[in-house]
Amino acid sequence: MTSVLPRLLRAATAGCVGLFAASCSPSLRGTHGPSPADVGPRTSLAPASWSAQSPAGKIATWMREGCRRPEGSRAACVERALTGLIDPAGIAKSMEVLDTLVTTDEEVRRNAHALAHGLGISAYRSPETAAATFAGCTPSQMSGCYHGVIQGYFLAQVAQGKQIGTPQIDALCEPHRASMFLFFQCAHGMGHGVMALHENHVPMALETCDLATDHFIRGSCYGGVFMENIVNVTHPHHTAEGHAGTQAHGQHAADAHAGHQSQPVDAPAGHQAGSADAHAAHQAGAAGAHAGHGAGQHAGMNHGEWKALDRNDFQYPCNAVAEKYRTSCYTMQTSAVLYFTQGSLGAAARACGEAPPEYRETCFSSLGRDITAYAAQNHQRSLEFCRLARGLAEGMGEVWCVAGVAVNFVNLAADPGEGIRFCGLVRDERGKTECYRSVGQTIASLDNTPSGRATHCERAEPAFVTVCRQGAGIQPAGTDD
Template sequence: MTSVLPRFLRAATAGCVALLAASCSPSQRGTYGPSPADVGPRTSLAPASWSAQSPAGEIATWMREGCRRPEGSRAACVERALTGLIDPAGIAKSMEVLDTLVATDEEVRRNAHALAHGLGISAYRSPETAAATFAGCTPSQMSGCYHGVIQGYFLAQVAQGQEIGTPQIDALCEPHRASMFLFFQCAHGMGHGVMALHENHVPMALEACDLATDDFIRGSCYGGVFMENIVNVTHPHHTAEGHAGTQGQHAAAGADPHAGHQAQAADAHAGHQAGSADAHAGHGAAQQAGMNHGEWKALDRNDFQYPCNAVAEKYRTSCYTMQTSAVLYFTQGNLGAAARACGEAPLEHRHTCFSSLGRDITAYAAQNHQRSLEFCGLARGLAEGMGEVWCVAGVAVNFVNLAADPGEGIRFCGLVRDERGKTECYRSVGQTIASLENTTSGRAAHCERAEPAFVITCRRGAGIQPAGTDD
């Protein structure tokens, strides 16, 4: 497995119209999809005046008006209306409408990744159409749609009592191997899926990732597990509508890992509170001899290194890639506290933790470059002076990932004044470019946009020899 796993690699092109038609047409509607008939009565939306060919803005306006005074939760109204678009309009158009709402509605913007995730779950129909549905998603909203489709696959298998083993895991992402971007998103989404398979029990989900024979799939799957572990605590109903649509009449069978969590404690899964006192017990030896399969506690408000310190060493880098999101949840967004938690992480994982902080900072700074740079100043002096440097690099990488555009990261690096920080910034952007671009000439072209003194730094990060070679 490479040392730098692609995260959100590049903007995917629109899926083939024929594939979308196969996965989203009424003739392909299956047990696990929502019915458009469910939308109107449940949301009090006016009769639809749009067609599948209507502009996304027109559909978004209809939805915005209809959910202004909903029967019940406005968020649920928006989610139900969005999922109701899938069959008549396709998953790509549904995502386009979500993107349009995000641009004008703060509440939708705050929940955009979760909504995209739920759309992906609801769009899943069957193993036979999974690849086409997945390809029909778009990379916007942090690629939540992709992750949801894969999670929908696992939820359906659970509901149907199907076994998941190495053959199924190896085959699931194979149709997307030709695209580095789609292949990663599928493997990462698998981590979300195996969490559903194992009722959010992290050690068991990680071991399910290990069933994959491909190193890249395993590593990407680990990241999905840890992301789902945090999201399941911080936003326990983030895909409630999607799960209901996905599982249909099987919902009562216990397949929904979010069901019954209304009363769950902030730092434990429902029903696991009794095991919290010994949640760490036995994990010292478990790092070499397998992990605890008993009670599992998702997060710990009193231990900001948990669960990273409770899983085997080979999983810890993936854990720390997400860890600051958990810290910020428990500290109500205290960036300084998150920085200090990273400073207390094991030496070999501090770089990853501070990079995680940089990713989260972009959200707290509303994706403002200068403000993100200032927030990283909270890590100054930590980790022997490297905390701020690694944070800055994490910000730059996330700007590339958010826009699927290396130029965003390069522009951010141009604001950095500290030479050490600027060097790490451009090196990290170069590494991300290597994930986005398969060709040497393409990588070189992106790096040429860097400040002249740092073009070589970017090229080295992208894996290009200083002199450069064409393909």
């Protein structure tokens, strides 16, 4: 698992019909779901004419019509309605309806990852059922549902005043160890969750990640912490606390990372930046602080007041945490830079060029992830935006950016085909090689079998099949696997 963790981190990086009509029997609701009274009146939805077995398209149409002119926020209406599907229809059907809405509703598409987080949080019921609920999620919308379930676990622990230690940390993701993809999503979601334990105090959250005995869990958890650090100050409505407000029950802050429309100020002429529905356009803002933990130092980090971000230092907070955390920090750093520069992809590229040499590849890969959002997931635009990194980092900036784009395309829907199709557009041989190698490494995180990895890599251009296989950790074609 160690070999694929850096790529996984760069990708990362966001779950009863009787609630609307009296036609079904309500099942047991969890602590984190809305009550019937919270859902119906606030969404202004018509009585349901479907059942839990109805096609997702039929439910989505009913929801879209009902939230066209809501009482209050339309986004809140959609979130409440989606959450109300969990008990009668299950988390998988709720996600299927969300995926259907994404295809026809621009606002839902922009916020799809955050909505998936909210569904996961609301689907959580208890430690005993957490593994089954988590497994019921789907990888669409950047796996936000998975992350939300894990957040729900931590939110519940906070609400109940329970302590989290190594036994709890080690046990939480153990049921998913057989699947590298699920194991990572669980551990990454843990990073978002532990921020709730420490009121978004990054050093303390990172040290809670360190309670895990498994190094893979620790590294994945770090990435979730830094992602949450960026989101929670500027988009509180996309955090677990924001979802709690939407769903009318008190919860502590954790996370969700929807995309946000923005226009890169130095994008190539003629290109409008699209909406981001991935981790990419996380805009992080002004300094948050957390006091009351004492002034001591631990592992070189401050346990006193913590400033989330610094508009005058584009290497912060990566340069303020212990070295072992910095790679994970740089997986998200360009999102903070893009916020402070009003979407300047060029400024973000230059900031990566100024990062310490050992973290530049990670930073440029982070830029590639963000670029997919600014390019509205358009392959050609993403490739063109990466040209802003040309000439930086001794000529490797653009190459690493392209690799980051490819990895994110794979992870958007856990589909290697998207990354392979993007690599096919790359003209520079060095960039194409790194693109296919990175896709191969990401394939390794999605498929545990050599035969499955080989099948995916066979879709690459013939001259680069071997590169993809090498990235995926399998032997060249024609040799024994």
